[in-house]
Amino acid sequence: MVSVYVKGLVLGALLIIASMASLWILDKQRINVISEQMQQMSWEMEDSRLFLNYLESMHGDKNAQCTIMKHRIIQQVEKADMLARKIDAYRNSNVFSPDYYAIKKTFIYKDFELFLQFKKLRDECNESVNYIIYFYAENDPDHSACPDCGVQASILDTVRNKCRNTWVFALPYNTDIDLVKVIEKQYNIQKVPALVINGERVYQGLTEADEIEKNIDCGENPLE
Amino acid sequence: MRLRTVAGVLVFSLFVFFSIALFTYFNPYWIFTISSTIFVTQAAIFLVALEETDTKDPKPKRYPSLTIIVPAYNAADTIEKSLRHILAMEYPKKFKVIVIDDGSTDGTYEKIKKFKGITIIRNKKNMGKAVSLNKVLKKVKTELVANIDSDTYPSKDALMKMVGYFNDPKVGAVTVLILPSKPRNFLQKIQEFEYYVAFGFWHKSISSLRSLYVTPGPMTIYRTKAVKEVGGFDEGNITEDMEIALALQEKGWKIECCVNTKVYTEVPHTLRSYFRQRIRWYRGKIFNGLKYKHLIFNKFYGQFGMFVFPVTFIVEFLSMVVLIGFITINSKRFILDAKQFIATIMHNAFRVEFLMNIDPLAWPPYLVFLVLTLLLWGYLLYVSMRFDRRKPKITEIPYILFYLILYSFFITFSYTMSFFHELKGSRKVW
Incomplete structure (x- = not known):
C-alpha cells in the first residue's frame, strides 16, 4: 500500500508544478503579445514610410501629404506609447526572464524611426x-x-x-x-x-x- | 528592565532582521515558491490522510459511566444556556454534572443554583481552570470524564456520537467539531469558516494520523484512567487543553475526533478580545512546544513526533518569515524614497497602474500562488462544511473570500505578536 505521505507529497508536487507551469505559460503569452504588437508597429511604420515616398514621387500637394501623415503618425505614436508601457509592465511581471532587453532594444529603434517622422511633422508640416x-x-x-x-x-x-x-x-x-x-x-x-x-x-x-x-x-x- | 525582556526583544529583532535580509538578498519569488511548496504539500498530505479515513463514528459497544465537569468563572451570561444544553444531551445512562464556580464575582453562582440534578462546587477565590478541574478530578469515579466550557452549547447527540470511539481501549480522549454560536458580526462570521476548517478538516485529518495535539477546552471527553495517568491538567499553563493532549500523546494514548456532530461556543466579537485569545493560544502553543520538545524528531513518537508536530511549528515560523518579507517588498520603495512614492501616487494620471488593472498579463506573478491557495483552501473549506451538511449562502461569499485570501495574514500577524510576547516573557493574560 502506498503511504499517505507518498501520495500527499505527489499531490503537493503536482499542485506546485501546475502553478509553475501556469507562470511559464503566462510568460510565454506575454512575449507573444508583445512580439505581435511590435510586428504590427513595424508594418504600420513601413506602410507610412512607403506611402509618404509614393506621395512625394507623385509631386503632390504638400498640404495633402501633411494631413494624411498627421493622422497616421499621431495614431502610431499613441500606440507606441502604450506598447512601451506594456513592455515595462510585462517585464516586471515576468518570472522566468526571457531577454526583455533585446525586446526593448528593438522597440527603441522602431520608436526612434517614429520619432523622426514625428519631427518631420512638426518641422516640415508646421504642425x-x-x-x-x-x-x-x-x-x-x-x-x-x-x-x-x-x-x-x-x-x-x-x-x-x-x-x-x-x-x-x-x-x-x-x-x-x-x-x-x-x-x-x-x-x-x-x-x-x-x-x-x-x-x-x-x-x-x-x-x-x-x-x-x-x-x-x-x-x-x-x-x- | 528585566534581562529576559531585553533578551527577548533582541532575539525578536534579530529574527525580523534576518527575514528582511533574506528577502533583500534572494529573489523573493524563490522564497515564495519554496514556502508555498511547503504549505501546499502539508495540506496535500493531510487532505490525502482525510480522504483515506472513514469519517463515520463507530457504533458504541457499550455506554461507559460519565462525569461532565463545567468550570465557570464570571460566566453569568452564558452558564444557563450552557447547562440547559448539557443537561439536554442524550445518553442511555445517567451522567453526573459537576459545575465549579471558580470565584466568580458576577452572579454566576446564583444562576447555577437554579439547576437541579447537578453538583455545585464553589471556590472562594479564583484558582484557575486547571486547578479547578484537578480538584474535581480527584473525586471522579466514572470511566469517562468530560470537560465542557461554561460558554459552550453542545448538541443533543454529542455524547451519543462521540462515545463510540472509546470502544478502542487505547483511546484516551475524543474531541469534536466546534463552531461559533450565532455568529453576528464580520469577525465572528469569518471565525465560523475558520472553525470549520480548523476543527473539521485539520483536526479530523491529523487525528487519522494519530497526531492530534490539542483537546479543545469547549468540549472534550477523556478516559478518566488516561487523565489520571498523566497527572491531570497542568496548573498555571495558559493552554492546559493542549498540554494534556501532548501528555496523552507522550504516554501513547490515541486522541480521536468526531465531526458528525457539533458544539457551539462563544467567540470573540471585538478585535481586542480576538487578539487576546489568539495570543494566548499561540503563546501557549510555543510554550507547550518547548515543554514537549523531546517529542520532536523523536522516532519513538512515530509520525506525530517525526512529522505532524514539528511541521506545524515549521509552517508557522515560515509564515512569519513570509509575512515580514511580503511587507518588506511592498514597503521597500516607500522606505527608500518616500518622495518618489508620494509623487507616483500624486501624478497617477495615465500611469501603468491602469494597465495593471485591466490586463491580466500585467498582474504580479505571485497572484498565481494566490489562486492556488484560494482553490486549495476553498476545497478544504468545502470538505469541512460537508461534514456538517452545511451549504454556504450567496451572501456569505464575501466572508468566505476574505477568509480564504486575507485571513492567513491575520493569523500570521497574531502568531508574530505571540512569538514576540513569548520571547520577551510578557505577563500572561487569560
Missing part, C-alpha cells in the same frame, strides 16, 4: 505638436539607479494629460545603443533624468511640470 526626448535609466525597476526617474515619468504624464499635443520619446541613458550615445553627446547629457524639448531646450535632473510647460506651445490633440 503644432511638441516632442520631448526623455533620457532615463534602463532596467531599473525599483528606481535605485535613478531615484528621480519615477517621479519624472509621473510629471511627464501630467504634462501630457494637460497638453494633449505633446508626446514623449524615451531613450535609455548610458547603454550600448550607439544611436542614443550620439544624441547624448550632441546635447551633452551627463545625468538622468534629462529632457530635450523640441530639440532646443535641455534640462538635466528632475524638472517640474510648470517649467516644462514654459517651453511648449500647450494645446489640444490635433486629431480631436
Whole structure:
C-alpha cells in the first residue's frame, strides 16, 4: 500500500508544478503579445514610410501629404506609447526572464524611426505638436539607479494629460545603443533624468511640470 | 528592565532582521515558491490522510459511566444556556454534572443554583481552570470524564456520537467539531469558516494520523484512567487543553475526533478580545512546544513526533518569515524614497497602474500562488462544511473570500505578536 505521505507529497508536487507551469505559460503569452504588437508597429511604420515616398514621387500637394501623415503618425505614436508601457509592465511581471532587453532594444529603434517622422511633422508640416526626448535609466525597476526617474515619468504624464499635443520619446541613458550615445553627446547629457524639448531646450535632473510647460506651445490633440 | 525582556526583544529583532535580509538578498519569488511548496504539500498530505479515513463514528459497544465537569468563572451570561444544553444531551445512562464556580464575582453562582440534578462546587477565590478541574478530578469515579466550557452549547447527540470511539481501549480522549454560536458580526462570521476548517478538516485529518495535539477546552471527553495517568491538567499553563493532549500523546494514548456532530461556543466579537485569545493560544502553543520538545524528531513518537508536530511549528515560523518579507517588498520603495512614492501616487494620471488593472498579463506573478491557495483552501473549506451538511449562502461569499485570501495574514500577524510576547516573557493574560 502506498503511504499517505507518498501520495500527499505527489499531490503537493503536482499542485506546485501546475502553478509553475501556469507562470511559464503566462510568460510565454506575454512575449507573444508583445512580439505581435511590435510586428504590427513595424508594418504600420513601413506602410507610412512607403506611402509618404509614393506621395512625394507623385509631386503632390504638400498640404495633402501633411494631413494624411498627421493622422497616421499621431495614431502610431499613441500606440507606441502604450506598447512601451506594456513592455515595462510585462517585464516586471515576468518570472522566468526571457531577454526583455533585446525586446526593448528593438522597440527603441522602431520608436526612434517614429520619432523622426514625428519631427518631420512638426518641422516640415508646421504642425503644432511638441516632442520631448526623455533620457532615463534602463532596467531599473525599483528606481535605485535613478531615484528621480519615477517621479519624472509621473510629471511627464501630467504634462501630457494637460497638453494633449505633446508626446514623449524615451531613450535609455548610458547603454550600448550607439544611436542614443550620439544624441547624448550632441546635447551633452551627463545625468538622468534629462529632457530635450523640441530639440532646443535641455534640462538635466528632475524638472517640474510648470517649467516644462514654459517651453511648449500647450494645446489640444490635433486629431480631436 | 528585566534581562529576559531585553533578551527577548533582541532575539525578536534579530529574527525580523534576518527575514528582511533574506528577502533583500534572494529573489523573493524563490522564497515564495519554496514556502508555498511547503504549505501546499502539508495540506496535500493531510487532505490525502482525510480522504483515506472513514469519517463515520463507530457504533458504541457499550455506554461507559460519565462525569461532565463545567468550570465557570464570571460566566453569568452564558452558564444557563450552557447547562440547559448539557443537561439536554442524550445518553442511555445517567451522567453526573459537576459545575465549579471558580470565584466568580458576577452572579454566576446564583444562576447555577437554579439547576437541579447537578453538583455545585464553589471556590472562594479564583484558582484557575486547571486547578479547578484537578480538584474535581480527584473525586471522579466514572470511566469517562468530560470537560465542557461554561460558554459552550453542545448538541443533543454529542455524547451519543462521540462515545463510540472509546470502544478502542487505547483511546484516551475524543474531541469534536466546534463552531461559533450565532455568529453576528464580520469577525465572528469569518471565525465560523475558520472553525470549520480548523476543527473539521485539520483536526479530523491529523487525528487519522494519530497526531492530534490539542483537546479543545469547549468540549472534550477523556478516559478518566488516561487523565489520571498523566497527572491531570497542568496548573498555571495558559493552554492546559493542549498540554494534556501532548501528555496523552507522550504516554501513547490515541486522541480521536468526531465531526458528525457539533458544539457551539462563544467567540470573540471585538478585535481586542480576538487578539487576546489568539495570543494566548499561540503563546501557549510555543510554550507547550518547548515543554514537549523531546517529542520532536523523536522516532519513538512515530509520525506525530517525526512529522505532524514539528511541521506545524515549521509552517508557522515560515509564515512569519513570509509575512515580514511580503511587507518588506511592498514597503521597500516607500522606505527608500518616500518622495518618489508620494509623487507616483500624486501624478497617477495615465500611469501603468491602469494597465495593471485591466490586463491580466500585467498582474504580479505571485497572484498565481494566490489562486492556488484560494482553490486549495476553498476545497478544504468545502470538505469541512460537508461534514456538517452545511451549504454556504450567496451572501456569505464575501466572508468566505476574505477568509480564504486575507485571513492567513491575520493569523500570521497574531502568531508574530505571540512569538514576540513569548520571547520577551510578557505577563500572561487569560
